[in-house]
Amino acid sequence: MTLIQDLKSFNIADSTCKLWTFKKQNPKDQPPKYNGHWVDTTEAMVAELKGIIRTQLQYINEQMDYSLLAENNEASVLTITEEETHAGLIKHQFADELPQRKIKNVKTLFNCAFYVIKLVHEDQVLYAVRKTDTTWKSKTASSIVTALFSDAQLDLAEDENFRIQKTIDFFGMAGEIAVRNKSNFESILNYKAAHEQDYAQMSHEDSFLQIFDELQPLTDFIGSNKIHLRRMSAIRQKAFYADPVFMENLRDRHQQYGLNIVFDEDGKIVPSEETCRDIIAALLDHRLSSAFSGNIYDVPDATIV
Known part of the structure; x- marks a missing residue:
């Protein structure tokens, strides 16, 4: 089967779901360094995360080999093996939800570069990666007031807010990667x-x-x-x-x-x-x-x- 077929046939409904967040450093003349932590999520959030992956996979109908100049569209992905990238450095960290890697303080979420939605069913792992937006930046979070519109009134939101996008930059499964957003993929894995x-x-x-x-x-x-x-x-x-x-x-x-x-x-x-x-x-x-x-x-x- 093709990578698209493998991704689409994955049992999303019966899989377990974990959300990992990653910070990143770029040492000169060295591979990037990633620091990952996982966070507890509610059943409603798990359902939403699975729904995002399910919807994104529905859009994909074609795959092409990744090349330096290849470009995909909204219905296609570029495929590349994990060993050609730094994806292994990320996978090594999210392999197990170790207690010491669990997020206990909201400050751990600040300044994360990207997050990973990890689905596991039996012996299969599917992961989806998305670059974070400005709501994850501590400078931005500290310089704005978050408001919540409810019951026809605008009120202060008590907790910190971090946006989860309804798009995915790239998927990974069985040693292969399907790239939807080439620019973000290259940014996360240091292709530039x-x-x-x-x-x-x-x-x-x-x-x-x-x-x-x-x-x-x-x-x-x-x-x-x-x-x-x-x-x-x-x-x-x-x-x-x-x-x-x-x-x-x-x-x-x-x-x-x-x-x-x-x-x-x-x-x-x-x-x-x-x-x-x-x-x-x-x-x-x-x-x-x-x-x-x-x-x-x-x-x-x-x-x-």
């Missing part, structure tokens, strides 16, 4: 940091450096933009820049394909703020021509068929 490291390494590789007269303008253009960083990681994976035939074709045909790229007398790319976007498109091999219409297109994810 991985892309940054990837570009830092590539920018010191001779095979990449030798195609430019100077790399700094491209580095400045990329900056910390997560989309550009993803694209550079994809460029590194494809490594067309290391193929002399590809680079020769690019020099000969870039104008034919409407690419604004400047080459010096030695055939090296001269990047600038005005040309970097087309340089990236070219090195991704995303500027393609239709054999039917003769039109030239930029494609989001060039997949060989």
Whole structure:
């Protein structure tokens, strides 16, 4: 069965449900550190959490392999194995509801980065992850008054309030992950940091450096933009820049394909703020021509068929 079929066939109704909250640290040049705690929930909350998962799974009808540039829609997910991510660090913590990990003070909930809805039925575990919103931030919580509208009156709410969203960023089950919100998924599991490291390494590789007269303008253009960083990681994976035939074709045909790229007398790319976007498109091999219409297109994810 596919991952979608496994998720949809999971026995949500008869499963046990626990809610885990996680704080996160990002040590430099190291994997992220997660600190998880579980919280008691009422029967009404359990029913709501299960309902959220059930509803979200109903929307999914298609799965695609996760790639750096792949994008899904509201009816599809991107799939990736857990071992390709830091998900194992999270799973290790929510494996058991140990007494010392139980939340006893509301302050433990403040500044959580995300929460996990964990369902267990027999020997199967399904987990759903969602990034928290601003109501979980201690600064926000301390600077507002929470009001409750009841019986046609507005009254003060006595307890702290934390919003549980009715959407899920990604699901996990049996060693695989189904991603619904790619941006939040990458934020929680530090994929942007991985892309940054990837570009830092590539920018010191001779095979990449030798195609430019100077790399700094491209580095400045990329900056910390997560989309550009993803694209550079994809460029590194494809490594067309290391193929002399590809680079020769690019020099000969870039104008034919409407690419604004400047080459010096030695055939090296001269990047600038005005040309970097087309340089990236070219090195991704995303500027393609239709054999039917003769039109030239930029494609989001060039997949060989």
